[in-house]
Amino acid sequence: MKTVGLIVEYNPLHNGHAFHYQESKKSSGADYTIAVMSGQFLQRGEPAMADKWARAEMALRMGVDLVIELPVAFSTQPAEWFAYGAVSALEATGVVDSLCFGSESGDIGWLQDIAAVMHDEPAAFHALLQEELKLGLPYPAAYGRAIARQMPGIDPAELAKPNNTLGLHYLIALKRLGSRIEPLTVTRQKSDYNQIAITDQAIASATALRHILFERGSLGELAPYVPEGTMQVLKRETAAGRAPIQWECYAKPLLLQLLHHSAAQLAELHEVTEGLEHRIKRVLPSLSQGSAGADAVPIVQQLISLLKTKRYTRTKLQRMLLRILLNQSKEQLSPAVLAQGVPYLRVLGFSSAGRTLLKRMKQTAKVPILTNVNAGLEPSPLLLMDIQATSVYALGFQQATEREWFRDYYEPPVQITLP
Known part of the structure; x- marks a missing residue:
């Protein structure tokens, strides 16, 4: 009985994700799938367009068997810690045999070569990285150029492609964790990660789909590019005033934090x-x-434009503003804290096959499995951060209720039985 792990955001889940899911099962020969999915806030420092339970339902309707939440402590980090947290979750289940990620190159060999060198960051590389950073480059660009200098023959432009970058850090995380999980990759199809223009009749990037929603307000236009299950969930969430969510929904609470904190307090x-x-x-x-x-x-768009420089990418600034919105300190998210990996596995949803996986995980999991945050365990500091993130996320709804502010305490995992 084989299980393949996926690391996802599904913001929203579209036909390209469905292709990746199908190819992952095919290439791994897996019987079961586990998706580690970001919660209310995402890797580029943005709120999810629909909440974590809605997106977990999209995943289950597509065929994923078990959805586990990636804690907000990791889900909004740069690639290194995002990947480390997600891979640590898959490793902690004790049942995952392979990890299949999408990449622009479709070739895992050169990424594995880099990971073999970079998983312990040689001193010479660190010196090269500092030299590149002193030129005023954003960290991702400086990192890629430093690797190209450390390993002649590596194309920094190819490495800088978003899915290739994440793929490299998944491989590095597997090595740092001493994991036996086998890495696999599937070539990204027909649309680039940040491509707004739609050039195919059935596949468009999540960026393009969000652009349609936020700029034109046209949910119906998404239909050719997403599975029917995604459309049903989005229609329900939109009718309930819980979607689509974007950064501007949090302009007032963000401004409150910015105005309330002194410069010295912000620096913490x-x-x-x-x-x-x-x-x-x-x-x-x-x-x-x-x-x-x-x-x-x-x-929020104004603020980011005023803050942006060559040194600070939009993504870096969004992550920073999100940490300010959530009031999360350097101490709470120190490397020492993050290096411990996920301290629990929060179950967001499962199918009937996923129930079988959960029974196995009770014997194999290396950390507690949570289906209910009132399970009697002393809450982890990272779990408290997830609960707070849900409360803040609900501030973006048209009319949030007290139950939605504290939904983590009430909401059971989504359960789907497919025909």
Whole structure:
């Protein structure tokens, strides 16, 4: 009985994801699938367009057997820690035989060569990385260039492609954890990760689909590009005022945090680095310029534009603003904390086959399995952060209720029985 692991966001789940799911089962020969899925907030520092239970349901309707939440402590990190947390969750189940990820190259060999060298970051590489960073490059670009200098023949442009980058860090995480999970890759099909233009009749990127929703407000236009189960869930969540969610839904609570904290207090929060706390305080008074009328620029978009430089990518700034919104400190998310991996496996949903997996995991799992946060265990600090993230996420709904603010305490795992 083989099980393949997937690391996903499904924001939203589309036909490209369905292709990856099918190819993952085929290439691994797996009987079961486990998806480790980001919760309410995602790797690029954005809120999910629909909440974690809705996206878990999309996954189960597609055929995934068990959905486990990637804690917010990891789900909004740069590639290294995002990958480490997700792989540690798959490893902690004790039942996963393989990990299949999407990549632009479709070739795992060269990524494994890099991982073999980079999993312990040689001192010479660290020196090269610092040299690249001193040129004012964003960290991802500096990292790729430093690897190309460390390992001549590696194309930094190829490595910089988002899925290739994540794939490399999955491989590095497997080595750092001493995992026996076999890595596999599937070539990304017909649309790039950040491609807004749609060039195929059935496959479009999640970025393009979110663009349709947020810019045109047209849910129906998504139908050719997503499974029927995704459309049903999105229609229900939209009708309930719980989707689609975007950064601007949190403009007021974010501003409250920015105005309430002093520069010194902001500097204590995760991702607020290199004096960005002072830059934030300097640009805040400029937010009133051009913020009214039909041509208004949304507040969060304005703020990111004012903060952005060559050094700081939009993604870096979004992650920083998210940590400020959630009030998460450097101490809470220190490397020492993250290096321990996930301290629990939070179950978001399962099928009838997933129930079988859970029975096995009771014997094999290396950390507690949580189907109910009131299970009597002392809450992990990371679990408390997940609960808080759900409460903040609900502030973006049209009319959030007290139950939705504290939904982690009430909501059981989604259960789907497929025909």
